[in-house]
Amino acid sequence: MTAPAPAAAAPAPSAAAVASGWLHTARFLTTAPKLEFLPALDLPEIAFVGRSNAGKSTCINTLTQQKQLAFASKKPGRTQHINLFALGKQGVTDAVLADLPGYGYAAVPKADKIRWQQVMANYLVTRENLKGIVLLCDPRLGLTELDGVLLEVVRPRVEQGLKFLLLLTKADKLTRMEASKALAIAKLNAGGGEAMLFSALKRQGIDQASQLLWRWAHPEAALPAAAQ
Ligand SMILES: Nc1nc2c(ncn2[C@@H]2O[C@H](COP(=O)(O)OP(=O)(O)OP(=O)(O)O)[C@@H](O)[C@H]2O)c(=O)[nH]1
Numbered sequence: 001m002t003a004p005a006p007a008a009a010a011p012a013p014s015a016a017a018v019a020s021g022w023l024h025t026a027r028f029l030t031t032a033p034k035l036e037f038l039p040a041l042d043l044p045e046i047a048f049v050g051r052s053n054a055g056k057s058t059c060i061n062t063l064t065q066q067k068q069l070a071f072a073s074k075k076p077g078r079t080q081h082i083n084l085f086a087l088g089k090q091g092v093t094d095a096v097l098a099d100l101p102g103y104g105y106a107a108v109p110k111a112d113k114i115r116w117q118q119v120m121a122n123y124l125v126t127r128e129n130l131k132g133i134v135l136l137c138d139p140r141l142g143l144t145e146l147d148g149v150l151l152e153v154v155r156p157r158v159e160q161g162l163k164f165l166l167l168l169t170k171a172d173k174l175t176r177m178e179a180s181k182a183l184a185i186a187k188l189n190a191g192g193g194e195a196m197l198f199s200a201l202k203r204q205g206i207d208q209a210s211q212l213l214w215r216w217a218h219p220e221a222a223l224p225a226a227a228q
C-alpha cells in the first residue's frame with residue numbers, strides 16, 4: 001500500500017501580492033474637520049498630501065483596489081477633511097492611511113486657504129504616529145510654491161527618519177522622454193526620500209508604491225525576497 005503523496009506546499013506569495021493584499025484591506029476609519037478631532041493612534045500612519053487635483057484620492061483608491069474609498073473628483077477641492085483609512089488583515093489594524101485636503105486651489109477663499117495650510121503644517125509637524133508622507137505631484141505642473149513650503153516643513157522630520165515618497169501622478173499624460181526627465185528631477189527634489197512615476201489610468205507604479213508603503217509600515221518584517 002502506498003502512502004498518500006504529501007500535499008504540495010502552497011507557493012509563497014510574491015512581495016507584490018503581500019503588499020497589495022494588505023492594501024486591499026483598507027476600510028474607512030474616521031474623518032476629521034480639524035486636527036484636534038483626529039484620534040491619537042499608536043499605529044504607523046502614512047499621509048497623502050499634495051495640491052488639489054494632484055490625484056491623491058484616486059491614488060488611494062487605486063492602491064487599495066477600491067472604487068470609492070476616498071472620494072475622487074473632477075472638481076478640485078473635493079477632499080476637505082482629513083480622512084483616515086485603517087489597514088490590516090483579519091480586521092486587526094496595523095497601519096493607517098490619511099487622505100489630506102489638497103492645497104492651492106485658486107477658487108478657495110483666501111481665509112480658508114490659510115486655515116488649511118496651517119492645519120496641514122500642524123499635522124505634518126505634530127502628528128506623532130506619522131511614519132511616512134507621499135507627496136503627489138502632477139509632473140506637468142511640477143512642484144509648486146506650496147509644495148516647496150511643504151517640503152521645507154517636513155525636511156527636519158525626514159532628516160530624523162520620516163519616510164518620504166514624491167509620487168509623480170498622471171504619468172500617462174507624459175511621453176516616455178518627458179517621464180524620464182520628470183523622474184530625474186523628482187529624484188533630486190526628493191532629498192532623502194524616493195521618487196516614482198505613477199498612473200492610475202495605465203496602472204503604472206502600483207506594485208512599486210504598494211511595496212514601499214508595506215515596508216514603511218512593517219520595518220521589522222521582510223517581504224518575500226524573490227519579488228522585491
Ligand atoms: N489621466 C489621469 N487622470 C488622473 C489620474 N489620477 C487622477 N486623475 C484625475 O485627476 C482628477 C483629480 O483626482 P483626485 O484623486 O480627486 O485628486 P485629489 O488630489 O484627491 O484632489 P482634492 O481632493 O481636490 O485635493 C480626477 O479627474 C481624476 O480622474 C491618472 O493617473 N491619470
Ligand SMILES: [Mg+2]
Binds near residue numbers: 057071072073078079
Ligand atoms: Mg481628494
